[in-house]
Amino acid sequence: MTTYQNGFSALADPTRREIFERVARRPRPVGELAEGLPVSRPAVSQHLRVLREAGLVVPTRDGSRRLYRVDPQGVAGMRSYLDRFWTDALAAFEDAARAEEDR
Amino acid sequence: MTQTTDAVTRSVLVPLEPGAAFELFTDRFGDWWPKDSHHIADADAAEVFLEARPGGRWYERGGDGAECDWGHVVEVDRPNRILLAWQLTPEWKFDPSEDATTHVEVTFNAEENGTRVTLTHSGFEVHGEPGAAMRESVGGEGGWASLMEIYKNAA
Numbered sequence: 001m002t003t004y005q006n007g008f009s010a011l012a013d014p015t016r017r018e019i020f021e022r023v024a025r026r027p028r029p030v031g032e033l034a035e036g037l038p039v040s041r042p043a044v045s046q047h048l049r050v051l052r053e054a055g056l057v058v059p060t061r062d063g064s065r066r067l068y069r070v071d072p073q074g075v076a077g078m079r080s081y082l083d084r085f086w087t088d089a090l091a092a093f094e095d096a097a098r099a100e101e102d103r
Numbered sequence: 104m105t106q107t108t109d110a111v112t113r114s115v116l117v118p119l120e121p122g123a124a125f126e127l128f129t130d131r132f133g134d135w136w137p138k139d140s141h142h143i144a145d146a147d148a149a150e151v152f153l154e155a156r157p158g159g160r161w162y163e164r165g166g167d168g169a170e171c172d173w174g175h176v177v178e179v180d181r182p183n184r185i186l187l188a189w190q191l192t193p194e195w196k197f198d199p200s201e202d203a204t205t206h207v208e209v210t211f212n213a214e215e216n217g218t219r220v221t222l223t224h225s226g227f228e229v230h231g232e233p234g235a236a237m238r239e240s241v242g243g244e245g246g247w248a249s250l251m252e253i254y255k256n257a258a
Contacts, residue, residue, distance in 0.1 A: 086222055
C-alpha cells in the first residue's frame with residue numbers, strides 16, 4: 001500500500017516525472033538522464049534516489065556503467081492498490097446486499 | 104497482460120433486483136461502504152455520501168464535522184448505470200481539475216439470480232506519462248516475470 005502512495009508522491013514533482021519518463025523509455029546512466037534538464041547532475045542523482053526509494057526505478061550494471069531502469073513491480077503496485085481497494089469495497093457491498101435479502 | 108493504465112474492473116452478483124441494488128449502492132452508500140478502512144481525511148470518516156443525480160456530490164464527513172470531497176456524479180441512468188468522477192489524486196487529495204480526474208462506472212444488469220454489479224475504474228493515464236511509458240516498458244524484458252512475482256506474493 002505504501003508503494004502506491006510513495007510511488008505517486010514521488011512523481012508529483014515535474015522534474016522527477018521527466019526523469020522517470022526518460023528512464024521508462026529505456027535504461028540510461030545518470031549523465032544521459034541529466035542532459036537538457038534545468039537541474040544539476042547531483043540534483044538528478046538526488047531525484048533518482050527518491051524514485052528508487054519509492055520503488056519506481058532500480059539501478060543495474062551494464063559493464064562498468066550504472067544504468068537506471070524502471071522497476072515494474074513498483075509501478076504495478078500503484079494499480080494493484082486500487083485493485084484491492086475496489087475488491088474490498090465491493091465485498092462489503094455484496095455483504096450488505098445479502099443482509100438486505102435476508103431482512 | 105495487465106498494464107499500468109488498464110482499467111480496474113470488478114464485479115459481484117447480488118441477490119437483489121437492479122432497482123434495489125442501485126438504491127443500496129447509491130442512496131444508501133453509507134450503509135455498506137467500509138468507511139473504517141476506506142476514507143480520505145486523517146480523522147475517521149463518520150459518514151459517507153453519494154448523491155445519485157448529475158452533479159451530485161460524493162464525499163465523506165469526519166467525526167469532527169469536516170467534509171472531504173471524493174468527486175461527483177457525472178451521469179445517472181437509474182437503475183442501470185451511474186458514472187462517477189473520482190477526483191482524488193494518488194496521494195488521496197481532492198483535486199477538481201480535469202487532468203486529475205479518473206472515472207468510476209458502475210452498471211447493474213439483471214441476471215437470473217439477481218443483479219450483476221460491475222465496477223470499472225479507468226483513466227489512470229491522466230496521472231502522467233509514466234503510465235503510458237510503463238506500458239512499453241512492461242511489455243519488454245522482465246515485465247511478465249515481475250508481474251508473476253507480484254501475483255505469487257499476493258496469493
